[in-house]
Amino acid sequence: MLFAFFALSITFYSCKSPEGNNTTIEKKQDTLLYKNHHDSAKYVGINTCKLCHQSIYNTFINTGMGKSFDVASQQKSAGDYHTSVIQDKIGDFYYKAFWKNDSLHFLEYRLKGRDTIYKRLETVNYIIGSGQHTNSHIQSVNGYLNQMPMTFYTQKKTWDLPPGFENGHNSRFMRKIGLECMSCHNSYPDFVLGSENKYQSVEKGIGCERCHGPGSIHVTERSTGSKIDTSKYIDYSIVNPAKLSIEGQFDICQRCHLQGNTVLKEGKSFYDFKPGMKLSDYMTVFLPKYKNADDEFIMASHADRLKQSACFIKSLEKSKNTKSLRPYKEALTCVTCHNPHVSVKETNKEVFNDACNSCHYEGTEGIQDKRLKMHDKNNGSKLTCSDKSVIRNSTFKTQNCVSCHMPSSGSIDIPHVSVHDHYIRKPQSKTITKKDKQALKEFIGLYAINEKNPKPFIKAKAYLNQYEKFEPRSYYLDSAAL
Numbered sequence: 001m002l003f004a005f006f007a008l009s010i011t012f013y014s015c016k017s018p019e020g021n022n023t024t025i026e027k028k029q030d031t032l033l034y035k036n037h038h039d040s041a042k043y044v045g046i047n048t049c050k051l052c053h054q055s056i057y058n059t060f061i062n063t064g065m066g067k068s069f070d071v072a073s074q075q076k077s078a079g080d081y082h083t084s085v086i087q088d089k090i091g092d093f094y095y096k097a098f099w100k101n102d103s104l105h106f107l108e109y110r111l112k113g114r115d116t117i118y119k120r121l122e123t124v125n126y127i128i129g130s131g132q133h134t135n136s137h138i139q140s141v142n143g144y145l146n147q148m149p150m151t152f153y154t155q156k157k158t159w160d161l162p163p164g165f166e167n168g169h170n171s172r173f174m175r176k177i178g179l180e181c182m183s184c185h186n187s188y189p190d191f192v193l194g195s196e197n198k199y200q201s202v203e204k205g206i207g208c209e210r211c212h213g214p215g216s217i218h219v220t221e222r223s224t225g226s227k228i229d230t231s232k233y234i235d236y237s238i239v240n241p242a243k244l245s246i247e248g249q250f251d252i253c254q255r256c257h258l259q260g261n262t263v264l265k266e267g268k269s270f271y272d273f274k275p276g277m278k279l280s281d282y283m284t285v286f287l288p289k290y291k292n293a294d295d296e297f298i299m300a301s302h303a304d305r306l307k308q309s310a311c312f313i314k315s316l317e318k319s320k321n322t323k324s325l326r327p328y329k330e331a332l333t334c335v336t337c338h339n340p341h342v343s344v345k346e347t348n349k350e351v352f353n354d355a356c357n358s359c360h361y362e363g364t365e366g367i368q369d370k371r372l373k374m375h376d377k378n379n380g381s382k383l384t385c386s387d388k389s390v391i392r393n394s395t396f397k398t399q400n401c402v403s404c405h406m407p408s409s410g411s412i413d414i415p416h417v418s419v420h421d422h423y424i425r426k427p428q429s430k431t432i433t434k435k436d437k438q439a440l441k442e443f444i445g446l447y448a449i450n451e452k453n454p455k456p457f458i459k460a461k462a463y464l465n466q467y468e469k470f471e472p473r474s475y476y477l478d479s480a481a482l
């Protein structure tokens, strides 16, 4: 602890920026103190963590993250193989998925009348996606990984082309699975740097160390039997996200739950960010914003949506100067509502409503008398629900806040899937039609979600990226020139 204190005071001194920016100082502390940020710390894999943390392992392995990636097997697949034929009308191809001797195959074929005039049979090697929403399929050709042209959408129990393969963009067996994609969906793989999609080996699912950092030093220290009282102190051999600054914790989830136009910082790769570090030192993630398109969101955008909520903004302000060992308890982060070791499917829905009520409700029984007494606990929320039907209901506390304030709906990037909008706010009236919105839509600009003022150079890169990778519209180029 003495060492920790010493290091802390040095950091404090040397990192004090002219503006006295508190958050930078906090992050630098995180970064300097954790022993597993050092290059000598190695990844040891989930099976080593399991040796001492069995019960966490047992629930985690059944989460979407624990099951995010695996070799293709009947057990892993969520697919329905009775109705596994799809058609790509534009490309004039049919596809069929089927099992043969425990190996999954996709048949690509073309019909002329009733005759099959063309056939191509390919083997599936990996399944990406737990099946919470989808299973997509990957083929390995000598270590080069490509996505294949069929996806199973579990919520609708239907096969279709994968997201991005529709409307004449069917890349068949050629869509490269690069490190950007892999590093959000799995433990870090052994990637051949310099290649676009070649891997020496890939892991099977997101492991503990993606949120806790490399484990070798922790395992060595704990194997000697030495212990730290983690209820009072921080074990600096491993990162416990609960004990990071709020931004530090948020950055871990944001590393993957913020998908957009990502620009890597000079000399950095998708391998380099480790929990406890500052994400914006490694990458800046941009999203395009449009006028009148507040309701639209992509699937992996939880971080962006949540950050727009008054609950997030106001409670973060309030908790700025907390001295708590677990700073996030004073604010609203992903971990306020989610225990990442337990799947949302296994989570009692009351956990979420309890989270709302912990800030928005005071009292133990119905709120008839108490609800109008606006309350101001430490969290600074002065509001209770103002919806008449909710107010009328004497069992306010058991109302499903989420159903109205975090409704589930389709995402704009992935078909046949619905996710919960994490932008918590008053329910939006749906009077504007889709068509109106299209007409009203107006590009405002690219916004950096995880960094306040990115350098002009990084911004210019983002505009070029947006043009090349996403939508070739000329205004992106106009903005890049500015």
Ligand code: HEC
Pocket (backbone or CB within 6 Å): 044, 045, 048, 049, 050, 051, 052, 053, 208, 209, 212, 214, 215, 216, 218, 219, 222, 223, 226, 227, 228, 229, 230, 233, 234, 235, 236, 238, 239, 240, 241, 243
């Ligand atoms: C040899 C047993 C052992 C292994 C293996 C092990 N741990 Fe631990 N871990 C412990 C013990 C004991 C504690 C609690 C006391 C402590 O931190 O000293 C702990 C505490 C932790 C904490 C909390 C630290 C804090 O400050 O609150 C985290 C997080 C953690 N372990 C993650 C991991 C991860 C991830 C792995 C795999 C890379 C792992 N552990 C492997 C024994 C182990």
Ligand code: HEC
Pocket (backbone or CB within 6 Å): 062, 063, 064, 065, 067, 068, 069, 128, 129, 130, 131, 132, 133, 183, 184, 185, 186, 206, 210, 211, 241, 252, 253, 254, 255, 256, 257, 334, 335, 338, 340, 342, 343, 344, 345
């Ligand atoms: C390495 C990337 C990565 C990191 C880091 C990460 N996630 Fe995830 N998370 C994913 C992916 C990918 C999925 C979807 C996996 C699937 O279903 O195939 C997911 C799914 C989830 C789910 C839904 C799945 C379930 O079974 O409950 C929750 C909740 C979640 N993440 C919360 C978090 C939180 C909270 C954090 C930060 C503490 C976090 N994630 C950090 C990549 C990540």
Ligand code: HEC
Pocket (backbone or CB within 6 Å): 064, 128, 129, 130, 131, 132, 133, 134, 135, 136, 147, 177, 180, 181, 182, 184, 185, 255, 256, 257, 258, 259, 260, 299, 300, 419
């Ligand atoms: C910035 C990180 C990131 C990148 C890059 C990314 N994804 Fe995802 N993806 C996610 C997260 C997070 C989810 C889970 C969202 C949820 O559960 O609501 C997801 C969801 C998915 C799912 C559905 C999983 C399920 O069953 O819930 C599939 C399949 C998928 N992505 C495939 C891909 C492929 C293929 C690529 C690369 C071409 C890719 N993703 C790139 C973060 C990312």
Ligand code: HEC
Pocket (backbone or CB within 6 Å): 046, 049, 050, 053, 056, 057, 060, 061, 065, 206, 207, 208, 209, 210, 211, 212, 230, 240, 241, 242, 335, 340, 341
């Ligand atoms: C998606 C991110 C994520 C993954 C993956 C993950 N954890 Fe955690 N872990 C967290 C967060 C966040 C906390 C803090 C939770 C809290 O205190 O509310 C935590 C806390 C812990 C703690 C401290 C628990 C305590 O009660 O103080 C241990 C030990 C731990 N994790 C072990 C593991 C092991 C072992 C695995 C893999 C089987 C794992 N974690 C996978 C995010 C993750």
Ligand code: HEC
Pocket (backbone or CB within 6 Å): 310, 311, 312, 314, 315, 330, 331, 332, 336, 352, 353, 355, 356, 357, 358, 359, 360, 379, 380, 381, 382, 383, 401, 402, 405, 406, 424, 425, 426
């Ligand atoms: C960490 C505390 C916290 C949690 C948890 C929390 N909120 Fe809030 N919420 C706030 C604060 C603070 C405000 C802003 C109050 C103000 O403006 O005075 C707020 C504002 C709101 C608003 C008004 C938003 C607006 O734009 O006018 C709604 C609606 C809301 N919360 C609903 C919820 C729901 C539903 C949940 C659970 C899913 C929830 N909140 C969880 C703290 C919280």
Ligand code: HEC
Pocket (backbone or CB within 6 Å): 253, 257, 302, 303, 304, 306, 332, 333, 334, 335, 336, 337, 338, 344, 345, 349, 352, 355, 356, 402, 406, 418, 419, 420, 421, 422
């Ligand atoms: C105020 C509570 C709350 C907070 C904060 C919160 N979530 Fe959620 N989350 C929910 C609820 C409620 C669901 C839906 C659970 C269900 O399916 O019943 C959900 C579902 C999810 C899912 C599954 C896919 C979906 O959208 O249905 C993912 C992934 C997820 N959350 C990630 C995150 C991440 C990442 C953060 C932080 C940026 C976060 N959540 C913060 C309440 C919350």
Ligand code: HEC
Pocket (backbone or CB within 6 Å): 353, 356, 357, 360, 383, 384, 385, 386, 387, 388, 389, 390, 396, 397, 398, 399, 400, 401, 402, 403, 404, 405, 426, 427
């Ligand atoms: C039946 C749908 C419904 C449910 C259930 C519901 N709300 Fe609301 N809530 C609304 C609507 C609609 C409004 C906006 C009403 C208005 O215009 O004043 C609102 C407004 C709010 C506000 C903003 C109040 C203000 O003065 O700005 C908060 C905070 C809030 N709700 C919290 C909650 C919490 C916490 C729960 C769960 C205990 C909950 N709501 C359950 C529909 C609902």
